[in-house]
Amino acid sequence: MNALLHQILSGLATGGIYASVALALVMIYQATHLVNFAQGELAMFSTYIAWALIEAGVPYWGAFALTVVFAFVLGVVIERVIVRPVEDAPILAIVIVFIALLVIFNSMAGWIFTYTIKPFPSPFPTEPLFGNSYLSSHELGSMGITLVVLLLLFVFFRFTPLGLAMRAAAQNPVSSRLVGIRVGWMLALGWGLAAAIGAIAGMMVAPVVFLEPNMMGGILLYAFAGALLGGIDSPGGAVIGGFIVGVLENVVGAYVGTELKLTVALVLIVGVLVVRPSGMFGQVHVNRV
Amino acid sequence: MNAALLDVRGLHARYGPTRVLHGIDFAVAEAGITTILGANGAGKTTALRAVCNMIKNEGEVRLGGARIDGRPTEAIVRLGVAHVPDGRGTFMNLSVEENLRLGAHTRRDRAGVAADCERMYEHFPRLKERHRQQAGTLSGGEQQMLAVSRALMLRPRLLLLDEPSFGLAPRIVQHLFEILRTIQASERIGMLLVEQNAALALKLADHAYLLETGRVVMSGPSEVIRSDESIRRSYLGY
Amino acid sequence: MAAPAPPSSAIDVRKLAGVALAFALACALPFALGSYHVFQLTLVLVYAIALLGLNMLTGFNGQISLGHGAFYAIGAYTAAILMDKAGMPYWATIPIAGAVCGVAGFLFGLPALRLEGLYLALATFALGVAMPQILKHKSIEEWTGGVQGIVIVKPDPPGWLQLSQDQWLYFFTLAWLLVAFVVAWNLLRGRIGRAMIAIRDQPIAAQAMGVNTAIVKSMTFGVSALYTGVAGALGAIAIQFVAPDSFGIFLSITLVVGIVVGGLASISGAVYGAIFIQFVPNIADKLSKAAPWAIYGVILIAFMYVMPTGAAGFVRLTLARWFRRRGP
Numbered sequence: 001m002n003a004l005l006h007q008i009l010s011g012l013a014t015g016g017i018y019a020s021v022a023l024a025l026v027m028i029y030q031a032t033h034l035v036n037f038a039q040g041e042l043a044m045f046s047t048y049i050a051w052a053l054i055e056a057g058v059p060y061w062g063a064f065a066l067t068v069v070f071a072f073v074l075g076v077v078i079e080r081v082i083v084r085p086v087e088d089a090p091i092l093a094i095v096i097v098f099i100a101l102l103v104i105f106n107s108m109a110g111w112i113f114t115y116t117i118k119p120f121p122s123p124f125p126t127e128p129l130f131g132n133s134y135l136s137s138h139e140l141g142s143m144g145i146t147l148v149v150l151l152l153l154f155v156f157f158r159f160t161p162l163g164l165a166m167r168a169a170a171q172n173p174v175s176s177r178l179v180g181i182r183v184g185w186m187l188a189l190g191w192g193l194a195a196a197i198g199a200i201a202g203m204m205v206a207p208v209v210f211l212e213p214n215m216m217g218g219i220l221l222y223a224f225a226g227a228l229l230g231g232i233d234s235p236g237g238a239v240i241g242g243f244i245v246g247v248l249e250n251v252v253g254a255y256v257g258t259e260l261k262l263t264v265a266l267v268l269i270v271g272v273l274v275v276r277p278s279g280m281f282g283q284v285h286v287n288r289v
Numbered sequence: 290m291n292a293a294l295l296d297v298r299g300l301h302a303r304y305g306p307t308r309v310l311h312g313i314d315f316a317v318a319e320a321g322i323t324t325i326l327g328a329n330g331a332g333k334t335t336a337l338r339a340v341c342n343m344i345k346n347e348g349e350v351r352l353g354g355a356r357i358d359g360r361p362t363e364a365i366v367r368l369g370v371a372h373v374p375d376g377r378g379t380f381m382n383l384s385v386e387e388n389l390r391l392g393a394h395t396r397r398d399r400a401g402v403a404a405d406c407e408r409m410y411e412h413f414p415r416l417k418e419r420h421r422q423q424a425g426t427l428s429g430g431e432q433q434m435l436a437v438s439r440a441l442m443l444r445p446r447l448l449l450l451d452e453p454s455f456g457l458a459p460r461i462v463q464h465l466f467e468i469l470r471t472i473q474a475s476e477r478i479g480m481l482l483v484e485q486n487a488a489l490a491l492k493l494a495d496h497a498y499l500l501e502t503g504r505v506v507m508s509g510p511s512e513v514i515r516s517d518e519s520i521r522r523s524y525l526g527y
Numbered sequence: 528m529a530a531p532a533p534p535s536s537a538i539d540v541r542k543l544a545g546v547a548l549a550f551a552l553a554c555a556l557p558f559a560l561g562s563y564h565v566f567q568l569t570l571v572l573v574y575a576i577a578l579l580g581l582n583m584l585t586g587f588n589g590q591i592s593l594g595h596g597a598f599y600a601i602g603a604y605t606a607a608i609l610m611d612k613a614g615m616p617y618w619a620t621i622p623i624a625g626a627v628c629g630v631a632g633f634l635f636g637l638p639a640l641r642l643e644g645l646y647l648a649l650a651t652f653a654l655g656v657a658m659p660q661i662l663k664h665k666s667i668e669e670w671t672g673g674v675q676g677i678v679i680v681k682p683d684p685p686g687w688l689q690l691s692q693d694q695w696l697y698f699f700t701l702a703w704l705l706v707a708f709v710v711a712w713n714l715l716r717g718r719i720g721r722a723m724i725a726i727r728d729q730p731i732a733a734q735a736m737g738v739n740t741a742i743v744k745s746m747t748f749g750v751s752a753l754y755t756g757v758a759g760a761l762g763a764i765a766i767q768f769v770a771p772d773s774f775g776i777f778l779s780i781t782l783v784v785g786i787v788v789g790g791l792a793s794i795s796g797a798v799y800g801a802i803f804i805q806f807v808p809n810i811a812d813k814l815s816k817a818a819p820w821a822i823y824g825v826i827l828i829a830f831m832y833v834m835p836t837g838a839a840g841f842v843r844l845t846l847a848r849w850f851r852r853r854g855p
Contacts, residue, residue, distance in 0.1 A: 104824030111817035
């Protein structure tokens with residue numbers, strides 16, 4: 001029983017990471033109906049930037065903040081410069097552009113920072129809080145940061161005019177233009193926020209899995225699974241889905257063996273897509289002829 | 290006509306390769322109400338969309354004397370043009386109140402926005418009742434009132450209305466048009482009204498254009514058109 | 528992105544001459560080059576078959592697959608296991624690998640029927656990412672050799688032919704390439720090919736006109752996987768080695784690069800694409816380990832903006848202009 005609780009709590013910690021990346025994916029999906037295959041590599045690359053800043057002597061939280069800003073700007077620039085020109089192109093072209101971004105960022109990280117695995121510091125103490133045996137301080141801290149980020153986003157979207165404008169632009173770009181919203185820039189902002197969230201997720205995960213260019217591959221897959229499970233057009237659903245996937249991964253991994261984790265994600269993804277594509281909380285879309 | 294608020298010359302418009310408007314001219318006077326009439330497919334909705342640059346168009350469109358053609362839709366809106374589109378364009382997943390706040394997206398005066406919101410609720414008490422409800426759950430009539438209110442939240446110089454009476458019960462339509470008349474009188478907003486219901490439109494408007502397959506076949510003061518039986522019979526069907 | 532028309536039914540004499548010329552060149556090359564280069568050319572042929580398979584699915588039928596490396600892997604492992612564990616001769620493993628992959632592709636294509644564009648890309652992406660882990664799993668380790676993989680013995684040419692091992696493998700693969708191309712060409716210019724293209728361009732209209740979209744789409748998936756599986760088997764034999772980590776998501780992405788550069792919905796494009804994906808890494812590798820991928824990424828984006836019809840489209844345009852100038 002103890003062990004199961006441990007697995008569940010650990011799963012919630014990693015689930016927080018999946019929930020963040022899943023949220024980033026859903027934010028872009030809601031606005032564009034596109035899945036950003038490059039989300040993981042952007043997060044990984046941002047984490048390398050943080051690493052470089054820390055290596056250069058910048059204190060952790062300073063590097064953290066700078067990295068978040070860097071990621072935000074990077075996201076905005078990518079949307080305006082690379083994604084916008086193809087936004088009306090056939091879906092195959094857009095998918096290919098995303099895959100190209102994935103490949104470019106993966107290789108740039110390898111080129112600039114080499115493929116050797118690097119340790120990444122955690123801002124949290126090494127001793128577990130109150131000496132508890134369930135969660136390390138890092139796991140607890142990660143969860144805390146994830147929850148803070150999610151809360152901030154919720155408040156932003158629900159209660160600020162800009163957040164309202166972004167929601168409107170994602171749901172109904174035509175009507176949004178008719179109230180004067182610059183839809184293009186709302187999209188760019190969405191990409192910026194998504195990239196920033198990804199960077200935070202990357203920095204939380206790197207101390208555990210170590211920093212190397214392929215670090216986010218499996219995580220991206222889990223984030224996809226979580227987003228689909230919760231509902232690819234439901235931010236709340238994506239978050240819940242991410243946590244569920246995290247717990248599932250740990251529990252299944254403990255009892256079935258850890259080597260098939262990615263296969264579990266694959267089965268989840270295909271399963272959800274085939275059985276209930278709108279996920280638990282998403283909207284069922286009827287394709288009109 | 291006195292100095293025009295909206296002055297359109299030689300407007301061509303097309304959807305892809307299909308030309309819908311063939312060089313039409315029309316205008317809206319400062320604080321005047323102009324209506325564009327015509328049968329289905331005549332190009333009325335297209336004309337409104339072209340003014341807001343929502344579709345491919347060529348020609349000269351002037352707002353208060355300055356050219357606005359070719360500018361992005363959101364820029365035209367920011368110059369004070371509010372468009373109530375056909376289908377109402379409601380933000381279905383957002384609340385009634387959020388829809389209204391979005392109408393005021395470009396405004397900076399918080400107090401003014403709040404006051405205007407209250408004014409809309411006074412005009413349309415049903416909206417006040419439902420202000421926290423998801424807009425998509427409103428009836429057709431309520432959504433139309435919401436759409437008009439949203440447009441008015443902009444405090445526009447020019448209000449474009451695309452078939453506001455469509456699918457609405459006569460009582461609601463009457464209420465709506467009364468409000469429009471009241472607002473137009475007090476705020477001195479110019480209105481361009483596209484309608485299939487010619488009788489209704491001619492009562493409200495002071496000037497009218499008749500559109501047939503993308504061309505203006507008749508224009509003039511609405512009393513003239515209303516009183517001319519032959520025009521009414523052949524073009525307006527009543 | 529306007530895709531080029533399907534191969535015309537009429538046999539174009541000029542095209543046939545071009546193909547014959549290319550074939551003659553292909554036959555002559557192994558005698559003019561050293562064994563390592565012959566090996567590289569064999570891999571070009573292998574990739575060409577794989578690209579033909581992927582192109583049938585994505586280019587002609589409009590189903591996006593980011594996971595075709597998985598079918599390549601299944602084909603490769605099938606051949607390796609049959610040779611290593613069952614002692615089967617190399618030439619017998621090819622059709623079996625193709626059949627296994629054909630079935631696997633058809634089965635994967637069935638649930639995929641309900642997935643369009645983006646979602647299919649997502650599902651196949653997951654397949655591509657998960658494959659190496661599946662291959663390494665303990666339960667099948669005694670067959671697959673786990674992380675270390677399987678080593679294959681290089682086949683010898685038949686005694687009566689005066690060829691080196693590499694040359695023989697080259698011609699063996701070339702023969703399969705020929706068969707693959709002829710079958711594909713016939714398939715695509717016939718009724719089924721037209722149905723595939725109709726489904727890509729106007730799925731609802733196609734269905735309304737009586738095309739059984741479900742069968743055609745699943746079948747296309749199966750055939751496409753079959754081709755890629757055959758390529759995988761031939762590749763395994765040429766490289767003499769299979770290991771899980773060579774069949775990850777980046778292999779799937781390489782195949783996508785191949786059809787984009789070569790030309791979507793183009794049969795000849797498979798060859799151009801294969802040449803590209805075989806030789807660019809060779810050259811770029813000298814710059815840095817990361818360079819080939821950076822180049823792939825940039826080229827993908829460039830092609831999407833500038834040359835969506837790929838090299839084949841470019842060649843076709845250039846030739847058309849040249850022939851126009853010279854008169855009929």
